[in-house]
Amino acid sequence: MFINDKILSYYLSDKKGIYFFPNRFARQIKSGIFDDVFYKKKYELLKKNGVFNKKEILLDGLYSGPIIRRALTNTIAIDFELTENCNLDCEYCIFGKFYEQIPGRKNKSINLNYAFKLIDYTFNLFNDPNENFSLGKPIYLGFYGGEPLLEFKKLVEIINYAKSKKLNYNFLRYSMTTNGTLIHKYIDYLVEHEFKLSISLDGNKNHNYLRKYKNKKECYDDVFNNINLIKRKYPAYFKENVSFNTVRHSKNPVNEVEKYFSENFNKRPIFSLLNQNRINKNNEIEFNKILSEPDLQIRIKEYYDFLKNFSERIKPSYADFFDGDEENFIPTGTCIPFSRRIFLTADGKILPCEKIDHKYYLGEVTYNGVSIDFEEIGAKLNKVLADIKKSCYNCSNLWHCEECMFSFDKKADKYVCKKFTPKSKIKEYYKTIVENISENKAILSKLINDYHEI
Amino acid sequence: MKSKYDFFYFEPYVHINYQDNKALLYNTFTNKQEILDNNILLKLIQQNIQDQTNGFFLHSPIEKEICNKLRKGYFGDIVSIVEGETPPFVLPTEFSKVEKNKEFLKTAPLRNISENIINCLFELDLYIDNPYQDNDTYNKQFPSVYFPIGEREKEFSDFLFQIEALGNSSNLNTINIFISKSNVENFHLLDEFKNKLDNNKLVLHFNIETAINYKQIDDDLQKLVYYPISIYSKENKLGKFKSKKVNNLKFLFIIESEDQISVADDIVCKYGIRDYDYKPFFNGNNLDFFEDNVFLDEESIFSKKINKNQILRNREINAIDFGKIIIFNDGKYCTNNLLPILGNIKNDDIRQMLINCISSKNSTWFLTRNDLPKCKNCIYNQLCPPVSDYEHVIGKFNLCNIL
Numbered sequence: 001m002f003i004n005d006k007i008l009s010y011y012l013s014d015k016k017g018i019y020f021f022p023n024r025f026a027r028q029i030k031s032g033i034f035d036d037v038f039y040k041k042k043y044e045l046l047k048k049n050g051v052f053n054k055k056e057i058l059l060d061g062l063y064s065g066p067i068i069r070r071a072l073t074n075t076i077a078i079d080f081e082l083t084e085n086c087n088l089d090c091e092y093c094i095f096g097k098f099y100e101q102i103p104g105r106k107n108k109s110i111n112l113n114y115a116f117k118l119i120d121y122t123f124n125l126f127n128d129p130n131e132n133f134s135l136g137k138p139i140y141l142g143f144y145g146g147e148p149l150l151e152f153k154k155l156v157e158i159i160n161y162a163k164s165k166k167l168n169y170n171f172l173r174y175s176m177t178t179n180g181t182l183i184h185k186y187i188d189y190l191v192e193h194e195f196k197l198s199i200s201l202d203g204n205k206n207h208n209y210l211r212k213y214k215n216k217k218e219c220y221d222d223v224f225n226n227i228n229l230i231k232r233k234y235p236a237y238f239k240e241n242v243s244f245n246t247v248r249h250s251k252n253p254v255n256e257v258e259k260y261f262s263e264n265f266n267k268r269p270i271f272s273l274l275n276q277n278r279i280n281k282n283n284e285i286e287f288n289k290i291l292s293e294p295d296l297q298i299r300i301k302e303y304y305d306f307l308k309n310f311s312e313r314i315k316p317s318y319a320d321f322f323d324g325d326e327e328n329f330i331p332t333g334t335c336i337p338f339s340r341r342i343f344l345t346a347d348g349k350i351l352p353c354e355k356i357d358h359k360y361y362l363g364e365v366t367y368n369g370v371s372i373d374f375e376e377i378g379a380k381l382n383k384v385l386a387d388i389k390k391s392c393y394n395c396s397n398l399w400h401c402e403e404c405m406f407s408f409d410k411k412a413d414k415y416v417c418k419k420f421t422p423k424s425k426i427k428e429y430y431k432t433i434v435e436n437i438s439e440n441k442a443i444l445s446k447l448i449n450d451y452h453e454i
Numbered sequence: 455m456k457s458k459y460d461f462f463y464f465e466p467y468v469h470i471n472y473q474d475n476k477a478l479l480y481n482t483f484t485n486k487q488e489i490l491d492n493n494i495l496l497k498l499i500q501q502n503i504q505d506q507t508n509g510f511f512l513h514s515p516i517e518k519e520i521c522n523k524l525r526k527g528y529f530g531d532i533v534s535i536v537e538g539e540t541p542p543f544v545l546p547t548e549f550s551k552v553e554k555n556k557e558f559l560k561t562a563p564l565r566n567i568s569e570n571i572i573n574c575l576f577e578l579d580l581y582i583d584n585p586y587q588d589n590d591t592y593n594k595q596f597p598s599v600y601f602p603i604g605e606r607e608k609e610f611s612d613f614l615f616q617i618e619a620l621g622n623s624s625n626l627n628t629i630n631i632f633i634s635k636s637n638v639e640n641f642h643l644l645d646e647f648k649n650k651l652d653n654n655k656l657v658l659h660f661n662i663e664t665a666i667n668y669k670q671i672d673d674d675l676q677k678l679v680y681y682p683i684s685i686y687s688k689e690n691k692l693g694k695f696k697s698k699k700v701n702n703l704k705f706l707f708i709i710e711s712e713d714q715i716s717v718a719d720d721i722v723c724k725y726g727i728r729d730y731d732y733k734p735f736f737n738g739n740n741l742d743f744f745e746d747n748v749f750l751d752e753e754s755i756f757s758k759k760i761n762k763n764q765i766l767r768n769r770e771i772n773a774i775d776f777g778k779i780i781i782f783n784d785g786k787y788c789t790n791n792l793l794p795i796l797g798n799i800k801n802d803d804i805r806q807m808l809i810n811c812i813s814s815k816n817s818t819w820f821l822t823r824n825d826l827p828k829c830k831n832c833i834y835n836q837l838c839p840p841v842s843d844y845e846h847v848i849g850k851f852n853l854c855n856i857l
Contacts, residue, residue, distance in 0.1 A: 007461075007542040017466060017467075019465075019466060020463065020465070020542070020545075021531075022531055038526070045483055045484065045528055049467070129615060133618075133619045133622035133623065136803025137804075307545070311549075313545070313766070314550070314551045314553065315552045316553050317552065317553065317574065318555075318574055319574060320552075321767040322767075438540065441540075444507075444543060445505075445506065448546070448549055
């Protein structure tokens, strides 16, 4: 694919690699008419070295019951939605006014027996010597909400129950995402159990104005005091185990927020963007006011992804230096269900992760026990694959897709990808990226020297 | 009217290595090299490396002349830029990055380490017998050639489960089983391996003597049979062996001199052997043979095209040893059997083993030519093959005739 800029044309090779061509050379390649011998020879050299080769597309990979079962046997975390209830009423909460309401969400809290049943079920898998190849690897029990600390007693009971069960090849660790308002009550326990604690905070008091209690009082002071309490009382724990997540909105520019966290806590927060799915049309104008303009620090991830996807110079791991086998490629960015976590909702539904709409649950826990049909999950995903395969073949974003199949809509009994990207659209997008990198040298320097995942 | 200036940039498939007032430019597409020693251009290149940019304006006639010559060799191209216009974005030729790199793997939260490190495991070498004593140079180079000291299967069963877990790693593609003792009929552990590990990944290594005594050589598994010419050249070992019809078998003739190459050639010819290779053996007295046949010179470095990925890989890791773990029958493990052990599988879980392979100074996973004083400043150091076993054995870390 050619991206034309003022001085150079950028050729994004299917075989990977960004090539830089003077515009007159690019014109000759595109037209196939070479008016100078040098460029004709150069074109032949590039061609001989595979620059213009098309990548063979084999989207024949399939999910299967045993693969999914093995993924669960070797998962990283069992996550529990302890409660749907929260003591905050943040303006941008996905259960708040800006989003279409999810039916059936009624401040439920987890049924302990269901949590215990899931522990029994998963531990049984973890202890399977023929399937567990994650020897010595920790299994995380993760706690989510609402606000999980509202159900602290249940959390303790789940941990005690899990600790009473035998893990032959793994060991337990704990993690939690919290709004930070109740930490002062439970910090000793959290420290004793070496919880990996992720605290939601959008920056200083001004930045954090959207995070409020139900009585509309801002929560910043309480959270700030609690963080300092941990820092003071348990400095080593704070350094090792506490992290922050920040929702980027219109009033908390990344550089200011990073400065705040660096100066106050010597940490770098993890940024996330406001969810733009399921927006309530009645409040869309108001929502757009809090939506952030993409700033360099956020957009830099797009630039980085561009370089990573096309330059062949950013390797996810050392293994990527060795030629991989791309047969049986499964399109989209969907993980093998349960390979990262299994998520139990407060109402007993089983999901492959906390980000997925509850309507896509893959199993459930009931009075009778855990019910997960691995074969059925595989068949379900293969049906989605069969439906979308054609559009994946034609999508410009095929090799770099990050879409999860669980976000796909169904139309006339067929699944469709909302993010199908025709060539013209992606070209325009890449053109903007190339222009911006060309115009602002700081971007490339930041990408090369100083980029960290946002 | 605004002036126009010529701007030169290097192609992404060009490798630049700047050392001591000269720079190697290697075109990975044409397999041609240029050594640059013009001071002005060297300064510009050095500046590019420092700023992590690619390209510079051409001012003097000599700069233009040299860069035009480079352009003709497809090392780069020249574009005109109007005064005041910003030069275009061109990725630095030497830019590369590994996201989950050594530092990340050492410091990432526990949760991330295991899943990422396990993907680094490519090869498992299992030494069923204690293959050698410290002064046994022969078996150090070829662990299944000689008859060893030690008891087979001694304690291997104790950690078979860990072997199985390692064997299931997603990127693991080879499990080499080195059997040294000739009495292979009592090798019951092989059945265990066959039951528990992916048979397509198993490769059996043994010497010709063992092969002869092996009554029922497993037909399905890949097999490498070592044939040390200096030991067996006068005996008709192959005559005895050829009566067996065995599939999936490759011969490795171990040679110490030019003469032995001829002997091996004769054997290959006489018995119509199709699948074979030669492996030089350093016996302590045949440095000349290595200098003539193994050592590199400029011509041999460029005898085959080296692609950009290989060059970047050479900078980061030792592609021969990376991803390999050798496990002895007493549980000790290392990444190269010529270097000290890193730990014992009985004491370390898989995660700890892999962390040791990443971070121990005795691990060879990251031993590159940049770590070796002699190679460090050589302009060819990223084009040369990775540091090899021969270098460890000979005790000379650059088997080349250049330095």
